[in-house]
Amino acid sequence: MTARILSGKEIADAIKREVAEEVATLAESYGFRPGLAVVRVGEDAASSVYVGNKVKTSEELGLVSEHHHLPAETTHAELLKVVDDLNNRDDIDGILVQLPLPRQINEKEILEKISPEKDVDGFNPLNVGRLAQGQNALAPCTPAGIIDMLKRFEIEMRGRHAVVIGRSNIVGRPMAQLLLKQDATVTIAHRYSENLIEITRTADILVVAIGRAGFIRGEFIKPGATVVDVGINNVSDTELAKELFDEAELEKRLKTIEKRGFTLVGDVNPREAREKAANFTPVPGGVGLLTVAMLMRNTLDAAKTRRLKK
Numbered sequence: 230m231t232a233r234i235l236s237g238k239e240i241a242d243a244i245k246r247e248v249a250e251e252v253a254t255l256a257e258s259y260g261f262r263p264g265l266a267v268v269r270v271g272e273d274a275a276s277s278v279y280v281g282n283k284v285k286t287s288e289e290l291g292l293v294s295e296h297h298h299l300p301a302e303t304t305h306a307e308l309l310k311v312v313d314d315l316n317n318r319d320d321i322d323g324i325l326v327q328l329p330l331p332r333q334i335n336e337k338e339i340l341e342k343i344s345p346e347k348d349v350d351g352f353n354p355l356n357v358g359r360l361a362q363g364q365n366a367l368a369p370c371t372p373a374g375i376i377d378m379l380k381r382f383e384i385e386m387r388g389r390h391a392v393v394i395g396r397s398n399i400v401g402r403p404m405a406q407l408l409l410k411q412d413a414t415v416t417i418a419h420r421y422s423e424n425l426i427e428i429t430r431t432a433d434i435l436v437v438a439i440g441r442a443g444f445i446r447g448e449f450i451k452p453g454a455t456v457v458d459v460g461i462n463n464v465s466d467t468e469l470a471k472e473l474f475d476e477a478e479l480e481k482r483l484k485t486i487e488k489r490g491f492t493l494v495g496d497v498n499p500r501e502a503r504e505k506a507a508n509f510t511p512v513p514g515g516v517g518l519l520t521v522a523m524l525m526r527n528t529l530d531a532a533k534t535r536r537l538k539k
């Protein structure tokens with residue numbers, strides 16, 4: 230079997246197109262554009278790229294965005310004040326505090342401070358609780374994007390066994406809740422799960438969010454399953470690359486390692502997954518692109534809920 234490759238780009242482009250259209254309609258009919266505030270503290274290099282991407286995409290789609298870049302020594306109280314001010318502004322619909330935060334800041338308290346109606350990352354405990362109760366809530370962008378993608382590729386979730394590996398607040402846990410909401414039978418596995426392979430082999434839908442390059446081999450996959458690879462890992466080891474990619478792909482990857490020092494690899498062995506699965510999300514070009522698109526969707530939804538329904 231050769232798996233169908235689920236293009237995250239195709240889905241992300243469709244989501245972004247739809248958001249841009251709705252934003253234009255909102256501006257025309259109601260005279261406002263959704264506002265997104267992205268707050269970054271310190272100089273984390275990856276955060277800088279992510280935030281740049283979020284701000285750029287929101288501008289492309291016609292949203293209004295602000296980037297608050299605070300120095301690394303910002304205190305907890307100062308950051309709380311920034312969030313509070315954004316909570317109180319009527320022109321701001323979505324607030325995102327980029328993680329990780331410097332040590333002196335209590336991340337949990339900051340996330341709790343973001344007004345639930347502006348919580349476009351879906352990390353505020355009120356939204357997490359709503360999600361756990363099966364209510365509509367602003368849901369974390371990566372898992373929400375995965376559900377959207379599975380729907381658009383017409384992959385049945387109702388009644389199917391979905392196995393999520395990883396239980397982080399950003400991916401694994403909300404992913405499991407969202408799959409449950411779609412009527413899947415859900416199993417969550419994590420680093421202490423015994424007989425992982427026995428569990429994953431019964432998965433019709435396997436979502437992997439671990440953070441270990443190529444960890445899920447072909448033997449973990451039920452033939453004909455849908456495999457969603459959330460992992461993003463930098464691989465510089467050419468021997469590992471040889472295990473992960475078939476000849477056609479390998480040449481390209483080795484060139485990338487030579488040029489950039491690493492290549493992006495998911496948590497699933499792509500060569501083996503393609504042989505076993507019916508559907509497979511590639512890395513890069515799969516799930517990674519959905520996150521920012523879904524952030525735009527969440528900001529638009531937050532704006533509509535707050536401004537049109539009050």
Ligand code: NAD
Nearest residue numbers: 371395396397400419420438439440459460461516517520
């Ligand atoms: P995390 O480190 O917070 O959580 C990893 C989870 O994997 C933990 O719950 C742990 O129990 C589990 N785990 C670790 N080793 C395991 C093992 N051997 N067997 C079974 N379970 C194991 O990571 P995270 O933030 O959830 O991210 C996971 C991966 O997804 C990372 O590679 C990250 O870069 C990627 N990610 C991608 C996106 C995106 O595509 N937009 C977004 C977030 C995270």
